[in-house]
Amino acid sequence: MEDLKKFISAYTPVDEEDWGKIAASFEERTFSKGEAILSEGDICKYFYFLRQGIVRFFIVNSEGNDITKFFTVAPYFFTSKISFNKCIPAAESIEAIEKCRVLQITLENSNKLMAVRTWNDFTRKLLHEIQDFTEKALVEARTETAEEIYKKLMSQNPGLLNRIPVKYLATYLGIAPQSLSRIRRKIALDAKK
Amino acid sequence: MEDLKKFISAYTPVDEEDWGKIAASFEERTFSKGEAILSEGDICKYFYFLRQGIVRFFIVNSEGNDITKFFTVAPYFFTSKISFNKCIPAAESIEAIEKCRVLQITLENSNKLMAVRTWNDFTRKLLHEIQDFTEKALVEARTETAEEIYKKLMSQNPGLLNRIPVKYLATYLGIAPQSLSRIRRKIALDAKK
Numbered sequence: 001m002e003d004l005k006k007f008i009s010a011y012t013p014v015d016e017e018d019w020g021k022i023a024a025s026f027e028e029r030t031f032s033k034g035e036a037i038l039s040e041g042d043i044c045k046y047f048y049f050l051r052q053g054i055v056r057f058f059i060v061n062s063e064g065n066d067i068t069k070f071f072t073v074a075p076y077f078f079t080s081k082i083s084f085n086k087c088i089p090a091a092e093s094i095e096a097i098e099k100c101r102v103l104q105i106t107l108e109n110s111n112k113l114m115a116v117r118t119w120n121d122f123t124r125k126l127l128h129e130i131q132d133f134t135e136k137a138l139v140e141a142r143t144e145t146a147e148e149i150y151k152k153l154m155s156q157n158p159g160l161l162n163r164i165p166v167k168y169l170a171t172y173l174g175i176a177p178q179s180l181s182r183i184r185r186k187i188a189l190d191a192k193k
Numbered sequence: 194m195e196d197l198k199k200f201i202s203a204y205t206p207v208d209e210e211d212w213g214k215i216a217a218s219f220e221e222r223t224f225s226k227g228e229a230i231l232s233e234g235d236i237c238k239y240f241y242f243l244r245q246g247i248v249r250f251f252i253v254n255s256e257g258n259d260i261t262k263f264f265t266v267a268p269y270f271f272t273s274k275i276s277f278n279k280c281i282p283a284a285e286s287i288e289a290i291e292k293c294r295v296l297q298i299t300l301e302n303s304n305k306l307m308a309v310r311t312w313n314d315f316t317r318k319l320l321h322e323i324q325d326f327t328e329k330a331l332v333e334a335r336t337e338t339a340e341e342i343y344k345k346l347m348s349q350n351p352g353l354l355n356r357i358p359v360k361y362l363a364t365y366l367g368i369a370p371q372s373l374s375r376i377r378r379k380i381a382l383d384a385k386k
Binding site: 059061067069081082085120124127128130131132134135137138139141142143172173174 | 252254260262274275278313316317320321323324325327328330331332334335336365366367
């Protein structure tokens with residue numbers, strides 16, 4: 001579990017006694033490519049540390065269309081937050097779009113760990129970071145075009161775009177797959193100029 | 194400070210001893226209509242409980258346009274999170290768009306209160322709630338039209354729309370003021386049918 005320890009230590013100093021309690025609270029699991037990690041309507045029972053792979057959060061809207069909400073790329077944590085924290089049916093689904101290796105912790109164990117300084121501090125800082133990401137993405141979604149957002153993704157995470165199917169990327173950007181293909185062609189042409 | 198106590202108690206049971214420490218950490222302040230609470234580039238020194246009024250978060254983009262990011266309506270907490278938590282210059286501004294009455298707490302006092310169960314628990318739950326709001330707004334911004342989002346605001350918060358100038362509401366929705374006026378006329382016409 002050295003990867004988890006290293007991940008946490010980027011947020012807060014890891015006390016050795018605390019680490020023993022944290023490590024004992026997680027269990028390993030693997031999801032194969034395409035496997036459902038959570039289906040809408042089920043309760044999300046775990047908070048996951050994604051050690052390897054990419055997961056996709058999605059909803060099916062009232063017209064029956066599959067809309068990608070977010071991706072989580074290893075190494076990072078994910079869960080369906082409202083469902084996990086309140087033990088209520090999830091309003092979203094999560095799937096592994098590559099083979100994924102995770103470490104998972106139950107709500108009961110996570111709540112127990114709240115008394116452990118390292119965990120309390122880490123989860124608070126992580127939540128702040130996620131909130132900052134989400135807020136930035138929201139302002140982007142309101143003020144930038146899909147092409148601008150796509151270009152930003154390309155420069156920040158060029159390898160990632162090849163690992164995500166176009167159909168998922170398109171709904172993530174809020175556009176039709178055809179529009180995304182057009183944007184990609186235009187960018188490729190511009191690059192040749 | 195009964196309003197603050199009542200607000201916190203909606204998230205977590207308020208221990209009386211804890212409450213004494215919390216109440217002693219806040220101070221009162223008033224901002225007049227139009228007053229800057231935070232200017233981009235300054236460090237946000239407080240976490241604010243908004244007792245009365247509405248504040249507006251905004252940025253000025255590379256074309257020099259004023260873009261509204263969010264509104265906070267009393268009673269609720271607000272701050273420029275990254276700036277406040279990391280003591281770095283803010284990448285956004287905050288202004289009072291009505292006369293605002295607040296209770297403010299410094300980062301130093303807030304950090305001291307993290308050892309107080311009621312405050313630790315409350316701020317964690319509040320942060321989760323803000324994250325949920327932001328995530329919902331992000332999915333909305335990606336999947337719904339400005340008209341749909343405006344109609345939702347109308348049904349959830351009809352009084353609020355009259356308190357916010359059209360120019361701010363328009364950039365919040367990511368559209369030109371003229372487009373918002375057109376949407377408003379269309380909705381008024383539809384209502385008469």
